Amino acid sequence: MTTTRSRNGRMSEPRRDDRQPVGRARQRAFMIAALESGDDLSELQELLRTAGVAVVGQTVQHRERPHPNTYLGEGKLEELRALLKEADANVVAVDDELSPRQERNLERALDTPVIDRTSIILDIFAGHAHSAEGKLQVELAQLQYNLARMRGLWTHLERLGAGAGGPGGGPGIGTRGPGESQIETDRRLARDRITALRRRLERVKGSRETMRAERDRARLPTVALVGYTNAGKSTLLNRLTGAEVGVRDRLFHTLDPTTRSYKLGGRDYLLTDTVGFIRKLPHQLVEAFGATLEETRLADLLLHVVDASAPEEELDEMMRAVDSVLGDIGAGDQPRLLILNKADALDDDQRHEVQLRHPDGMLISAATGEGLDALGERIEEEFARRLRDVELLLPYSEGGRLAELHEIAGDLAREDTADGVRVTAKLPATVAARYARYAVSANGDGRVEQ
Ligand SMILES: Nc1nc2c(ncn2[C@@H]2O[C@H](COP(=O)(O)OP(=O)(O)OP(=O)(O)O)[C@@H](O)[C@H]2O)c(=O)[nH]1
Numbered sequence: 001m002t003t004t005r006s007r008n009g010r011m012s013e014p015r016r017d018d019r020q021p022v023g024r025a026r027q028r029a030f031m032i033a034a035l036e037s038g039d040d041l042s043e044l045q046e047l048l049r050t051a052g053v054a055v056v057g058q059t060v061q062h063r064e065r066p067h068p069n070t071y072l073g074e075g076k077l078e079e080l081r082a083l084l085k086e087a088d089a090n091v092v093a094v095d096d097e098l099s100p101r102q103e104r105n106l107e108r109a110l111d112t113p114v115i116d117r118t119s120i121i122l123d124i125f126a127g128h129a130h131s132a133e134g135k136l137q138v139e140l141a142q143l144q145y146n147l148a149r150m151r152g153l154w155t156h157l158e159r160l161g162a163g164a165g166g167p168g169g170g171p172g173i174g175t176r177g178p179g180e181s182q183i184e185t186d187r188r189l190a191r192d193r194i195t196a197l198r199r200r201l202e203r204v205k206g207s208r209e210t211m212r213a214e215r216d217r218a219r220l221p222t223v224a225l226v227g228y229t230n231a232g233k234s235t236l237l238n239r240l241t242g243a244e245v246g247v248r249d250r251l252f253h254t255l256d257p258t259t260r261s262y263k264l265g266g267r268d269y270l271l272t273d274t275v276g277f278i279r280k281l282p283h284q285l286v287e288a289f290g291a292t293l294e295e296t297r298l299a300d301l302l303l304h305v306v307d308a309s310a311p312e313e314e315l316d317e318m319m320r321a322v323d324s325v326l327g328d329i330g331a332g333d334q335p336r337l338l339i340l341n342k343a344d345a346l347d348d349d350q351r352h353e354v355q356l357r358h359p360d361g362m363l364i365s366a367a368t369g370e371g372l373d374a375l376g377e378r379i380e381e382e383f384a385r386r387l388r389d390v391e392l393l394l395p396y397s398e399g400g401r402l403a404e405l406h407e408i409a410g411d412l413a414r415e416d417t418a419d420g421v422r423v424t425a426k427l428p429a430t431v432a433a434r435y436a437r438y439a440v441s442a443n444g445d446g447r448v449e450q
């Protein structure tokens with residue numbers, strides 16, 4: 001788990017060795033949180049389980065906001081020290097992202113290694129990344145996270161340097177101990193590596209854009225599956241398209257977007273599976289996965305998949321988290337359908353209740369296939385509602401376009417004229433835009449563009 005930092009943060013490795021418990025299985029985590037109300041640490045527990053760490057206890061301090069220096073207050077820390085001994089815990093897991101200062105102080109106060117929510121999520125991502133792009137993205141996120149910690153460490157050592165200062169005393173030459181210059185070198189290396197990673201990601205993104213361009217050439221309407229981790233997105237993709245994307249009851253199983261085509265009512269669509277979201281998604285990850293998340297922004301329709309078998313409050317919170325990430329990546333206004341998945345896990349009363357609370361939601365089960373025909377119809381409707389009548393004039397030299405149009409529009413009327421083939425068809429609005437340059441008129445407004 002804490003290998004997170006060493007796996008990619010090469011430069012910080014030697015100094016962090018002391019805090020790395022040996023071997024995953026032997027990690028016994030004690031969970032802590034500063035919460036305003038409630039004491040639900042089940043998600044943190046789930047994250048730890050996914051990361052292969054055992055949970056041996058938990059405690060919550062109710063406070064408006066975490067203590068700026070030590071995360072928990074003095075009294076609570078005292079209590080926690082005893083609890084850690086009792087539970088024989090060898091690592092403390094915090095349900096928040098800690099500032100470098102909080103992390104350092106907490107470790108010192110508890111004399112136990114501390115891992116925060118962000119580092120746990122980064123570690124899971126590191127373990128689940130398979131594609132070259134995914135690995136680069138995770139490494140970038142980890143380095144950014146580590147860089148902030150190095151800065152923290154640096155100020156700490158600087159203080160030490162000042163204490164053990166040379167003849168000059170005070171700040172100045174005397175503070176320039178080997179620790180500081182080493183860390184400066186480390187930080188420079190980390191920054192260089194970050195720049196190199198960004199450049200490589202740009203290149204990979206270039207090839208993704210090429211792929212997208214190819215897809216655009218196919219001019220197919222695209223649907224993206226989005227939602228909280230473990231909601232069932234990959235299961236649904238597999239069910240609808242016969243793909244074989246890995247599915248597991250663990251968090252962040254899918255990191256690489258998979259796109260498959262499927263047919264609905266004579267039209268071809270593209271369906272994309274995406275990385276799951278989570279509450280307090282580390283901002284480093286949002287940035288690092290920007291290119292991947294862009295798939296979401298470019299989709300014509302989003303299917304927001306939720307686990308309808310989750311308790312009401314949790315479900316609401318997960319939906320809010322998804323909303324907020326969608327907003328962050330600029331996909332907040334995309335057309336969206338709410339998919340209430342895992343209907344098979346609900347009894348009649350629960351079905352009724354969840355449907356009452358979310359009247360627009362479509363109750364389905366990706367596992368049993370229940371509700372999928374209705375979902376297909378609904379998707380078709382969504383696109384149909386935005387179908388536009390277009391009239392195009394395709395020059396004879398562009399015969400390929402005609403074949404494409406047949407594929408997308410299914411039925412179309414054609415008439416051969418002196419200048420080319422005149423085509424009347426119904427196209428999804430987004431697709432119609434891609435044919436704008438051939439338009440004779442759109443929606444019968446008589447505007448001649450050719
Ligand atoms: N009972 C039930 N379980 C389901 C259903 N759909 C998915 N699951 C289970 O939910 C778990 C997560 O499914 P995935 O398809 O991997 O979820 P995901 O949204 O792709 O998750 P990430 O890739 O982590 O974001 C698996 O254990 C699935 O078997 C469903 O309709 N009913």
Ligand SMILES: [Mg+2]
Pocket residue numbers: 233234235246247253254273
């Ligand atoms: Mg998945």
